[in-house]
Amino acid sequence: MSPLTPPSAVVTAAGVVNRIQAKLPDMPAAMAKIGSFLLEHPKAPLELSIMELAEQTGTSPATVTRFCRMLGYAGYVPFRVSIASDVGRSDARESWKADIGRAFGPDDAPADVLSTLVNAHTRSLQETAAIMDMALMNKIARRVAMSTHVDIYGIGGSAVMAKEMQSRLYRIGINAHHWSEVHAGLTSAAIQDSNCVAIGISNTGLTEETIQMLRQAGEAGALTVALSNNPASPLAEAADEAIITSVHEQFLQPDDLSAKHVQLLVLDLLYLLVAQINFAQTTQKLASSATAVAPHRRPVRSSRVGLAGRNGRQTVRSNADV
Numbered sequence: 001m002s003p004l005t006p007p008s009a010v011v012t013a014a015g016v017v018n019r020i021q022a023k024l025p026d027m028p029a030a031m032a033k034i035g036s037f038l039l040e041h042p043k044a045p046l047e048l049s050i051m052e053l054a055e056q057t058g059t060s061p062a063t064v065t066r067f068c069r070m071l072g073y074a075g076y077v078p079f080r081v082s083i084a085s086d087v088g089r090s091d092a093r094e095s096w097k098a099d100i101g102r103a104f105g106p107d108d109a110p111a112d113v114l115s116t117l118v119n120a121h122t123r124s125l126q127e128t129a130a131i132m133d134m135a136l137m138n139k140i141a142r143r144v145a146m147s148t149h150v151d152i153y154g155i156g157g158s159a160v161m162a163k164e165m166q167s168r169l170y171r172i173g174i175n176a177h178h179w180s181e182v183h184a185g186l187t188s189a190a191i192q193d194s195n196c197v198a199i200g201i202s203n204t205g206l207t208e209e210t211i212q213m214l215r216q217a218g219e220a221g222a223l224t225v226a227l228s229n230n231p232a233s234p235l236a237e238a239a240d241e242a243i244i245t246s247v248h249e250q251f252l253q254p255d256d257l258s259a260k261h262v263q264l265l266v267l268d269l270l271y272l273l274v275a276q277i278n279f280a281q282t283t284q285k286l287a288s289s290a291t292a293v294a295p296h297r298r299p300v301r302s303s304r305v306g307l308a309g310r311n312g313r314q315t316v317r318s319n320a321d322v
Contacts, residue, residue, distance in 0.1 A: 016083050017042050019071045031067045033057045045083050050076045121261050127246035128262040132269075136241060140197070141273035143223050144169070147197045150176040151188050151222070153213040154201040157260060161201050161227075165267045171289055172275050172282040182209040189216035196222040203247075203259045205233020214238055227266060229259055 017039060024035045034057045038044060045053060050061045053076075057064075061076075068079040144150055150169060154162030159180035166178035179185030189198060198217030200210045205228035215238050218224040226239035229247050236242040245262040275282040 016071070016079075016086055023070055027067075027070065030059050030063045031070060034059055034064060034067045042083065045076070045080045124245075124247050124259070124262050125265055128265060131244065131246055132266075133243075136243070137266075137269060138273060140223075140225055140241060140243075141270055142277055144174060144197050144270070145274045145277040147195060148175060149192055149196040149222075150174055151185070151192065151196070151198040151213075151217055152176060152178045152201065153180075153185050153189075153198065153210045154178065155180055155182075155207050155209050158201040158203065158207070158210070158263075161260065161263050161267060162199075164264070165199070165271065168267075168271045169274065171285060172271075172278065173285045174274065174278075179213060182212060185209070185213040186216050189213050189222070190220055192217050192220040192222040194221040194223075196220075197225065198222045199225045199227060200235055200239065201227045201263065202233070202235050203229045203245075203263070205230040205235035207235070211235050211238055227263060229262075 020035045020038055024032060024039075027035055034053070037053075037057045044056070048056065050064050054061045054064050065075055068074075068076050071079065073079040073082065150166075152162040152166050154160070159178070162178040162180065166176045169176035177188060179188055192198060196217070198214055200214035202210045205226065211234050214224050214226065214235065218238065218240065223241070224239040226233075226235045226242040227245070228235050228242065229245050230236065231242060231244045236244070243266055245259070245266060247259045247262065
């Protein structure tokens with residue numbers, strides 16, 4: 001006989017359970033025994049043959065068959081198939097909750113999803129701004145502005161943040177580099193000194209490669225900065241300074257994009273503070289880069305112009321569109 005799955009581990013076959021509960025008051029005593037047993041062990045038919053279920057409930061295979069028919073199934077096999085389908089749907093929803101998040105359902109209206117996201121992202125930005133240590137941000141900005149070399153480390157989604165920050169700093173004359181591959185990052189970290197700054201980005205603060213690169217830069221003498229949502233994380237503990245962001249509620253798994261938005265807020269602020277400190281250099285570098293890329297941009301139209309679409313339709317663009 002197959003051992004039954006403990007009730008605590010059972011995934012409820014909701015559709016079949018509802019049918020049993022609805023019919024149970026009208027069932028003869030023998031069928032009611034089967035019904036009561038299955039309410040406690042809804043996955044049992046997936047593990048037991050019709051003979052084994054009859055034995056477990058003290059009934060007969062014929063009674064089990066009549067029980068299935070009373071619920072609207074032709075026999076035990078279709079009954080088992082229905083339970084398997086219910087369990088599959090339950091497993092899919094549990095997977096959704098684990099991989100996507102419990103705040104959203106697969107059947108939620110788009111407007112509800114948008115409203116929930118806007119609220120979460122707005123609250124995260126507001127809470128991060130409220131806890132921002134401006135003295136610390138200004139201190140880090142000054143060290144970046146005066147540095148000879150800035151390393152920015154990030155793996156996975158944080159690599160996008162690191163690359164964006166490197167691009168911005170480099171454009172205003174800061175010798176910045178981003179690293180998402182640990183061997184190259186460790187090599188760069190090892191050649192830093194006290195005139196350098198190293199920034200490690202990780203929402204959880206648990207990414208081992210980022211921790212290793214930041215620690216290496218610290219051992220070489222650089223000022224190390226952690227950007228994380230976790231003040232007690234190994235990354236924050238390994239850094240000289242930690243910038244802590246706030247994520248109002250983790251909706252999406254494994255990585256809520258609201259966490260990226262608050263990271264961008266911090267990096268935007270740091271970039272602007274560095275640009276202010278190096279005002280003369282910043283304006284000169286921005287002007288030079290704008291001149292260099294100007295030939296590769298379409299000219300700005302000074303009036304509203306009708307443009308023919310591919311299907312011959314007219315579209316109108318204003319100055320704000322270009």
